[in-house]
Amino acid sequence: MTPQDNADRSTHFGYQTVPESEKARRVADVFHSVAARYDLMNDLMSAGLHRVWKAFTIGQAAIRPGMRVLDVAGGTADLARAFAKRARGQGRDGREGEVWLTDINASMLGVGRDRMIDDGLLMPVAQCDAEKLPFPDEYFDVVSVAFGLRNMTHKDTALAEMRRVLRPGGKLLVLEFSKLVPGLGALEKLYDVYSFKVLPWLGAKVTDDAESYRYLAESIRMHPDQATLKSMMEGVGFDRVEVFNLSGGVVALHKGWKY
Template sequence: MSRDNKSGYTHFGFEEVPVSDKQKRVAGVFTSVAAKYDVMNDVMSMGIHRIWKRFAIDLAAVRPGEKVLDVAGGTGDLAREFSKAAGPKGLVVLSDINAAMLGEGRSRLADKGIVNVPVTQLNAEKVPFPDDTFDLITIGFGLRNVTDKDAALRSMTHCLKPGGRLLVLEFSKPLSAPLAKLYDQYSFKFLPLMGKLVANDADSYRYLAESIRMHPDQQTLKGMMEGAGLSRVQVYNLTGGIVAVHRGFKL
């Protein structure tokens, strides 16, 4: 019988684990890959992840003076662009639950001369900011690693100002069967091999491939965002649905 987080178990890739264990195990994955994370993104996506992120940045449409929270912001590539758009009168906060990833982000922002982006370690399920704080909250390639996705969506939504928007950039479900078959071959053979060769860590990249398969599909995530209190939720499929951007607005 399948068990979910309501009965004390959740998914870590294809494996069922106690809810209390998942956060620690995900932390182990990202601590392991932090130093090679950007290099592996380029290898895994053949550079296409930069196009996906550019689409999300353009869709976010950050305006001067806005307040932005980047959740699971990792190495800071989204926060960097948001900071440029928000300008000196705006505020962009880079956050991540993983200290190693956050350290990489802080260093990379500093290397680019960006010193006006506060960095904070936080859990997406319990965002520690007051309600109605941010104009925009983003979570890029991080929601699938959250133990309680519904709690995270609610928490982020509470922190949005009325009319503010939540943007989720995440791997999703290919829209055609032939593409899905090719994608499976790529994910379960190529990714662990590249993880071993480039990052000396095949297991972490096998988990990442499995976590993508366990993530809700486009319409399910849309419904979850609506259930969290967001309206006008739009879905933008990229690369045949391999990646999707969901954007919703707080009532």
């Protein structure tokens, strides 16, 4: 495939179809715009539930002293900070704990880095593309990505990269918005109104940016459902993939192992 062929390939940016080469820039614009008030908006949008979803993910990660952990698209470092507090110290094999906070977006990464420093957590930070992770094979014990996979152009490529950097016996945790479980008809209608009316209005009031939150709502709808994402993880080589529906499937945690 020539460079021109690659440039002409299309993908989704919310409900829009755009050239692949344009999506990364548009996603970057969204997160540059919302970074300063990202955490406040998370609390407002989810009524604080995002903290519960992340706490469940942190529990499933089961980080111990001495572990090496990679937080992909870690943004403002909610997971990385919790992981770092648990990984500090020496493990049974003599390794010192190591937690990397990474994100492709400099504005989000800057907020996360500052929060880590404020907590006294001097852990490494790297701006990088999840589809081209700058880490050696079989280095990490745990890899996580929370609310970032749906913004990636080639999700299968990113998942394969996360598996590549995991050691045998390591696990991947993917926390992401998903699809409501069947049988919640009335809630589905309410959820649509909230997503496409309330969220953009809230974004306009709090961040002066309704369009970014309209994109976020659309990107949730375009993201693969639970079964499809499970199949994608299995397709790149993950084993024993488990799915945990949270809040009726509004969010799902996928956990897979590398053997």
